[in-house]
Amino acid sequence: DAGVIQSPRHEVTEMGQEVTLRCKPISGHDYLFWYRQTMMRGLELLIYFNNNVPIDDSGMPEDRFSAKMPNASFSTLKIQPSEPRDSAVYFCASSLVVSGGPWELFFGEGSRLTVL
């Protein structure tokens, strides 16, 4: 299996521009999570989906952030307009519910976003 695939790996953009991050979860997994990692705030859960339905988006910082999962094999995280404080590494992770789980999360390699 190819694992969780994220694109782009690196994105540099200017303040005010729209940013779209993409994620392809592991085939068959039914949970998908978006995390953000910064030095100051550590790992923050932004939003997660179960069977393509958003379950908890309480971690989304503000209305500039939105996430979609149109099907089981694709999710996007969009920031519009972007701001310098959005600079971070964004991780997508997927998991499969087994015996009361989900338990183990499989992370992608991350998308490093720099907003100038």
Place this chain on the structure above:
Amino acid sequence: AQSVAQPEDQVNVAEGNPLTVKCTYSVSGNPYLFWYVQYPNRGLQFLLKYITGDNLVKGSYGFEAEFNKSQTSFHLKKPSALVSDSALYFCAVRGQGGKLIFGQGTELSVKP
């Protein structure tokens, strides 16, 4: 609310010596606890988990963790550290709905 704390930002160990990375938790109900490792410029990788049963949990790469209910701790251990173990280690607890809540991370540095 579920939470974990990692009291040490950094742990330094000599190669061949035992290592311990500390984690304490705060949960209501039964704790489901995890350790993940992150190598530079990579995503997190699962090491081990505690759900129920034996207090000593064995995981990947020779790591193990000891669950201690009375001390509300879940410390990560390895009998003999390798230079290649140098990485960022995260403790996590399962929250409501299955989401994982991570600690701030501990940077482990193993010197030759």
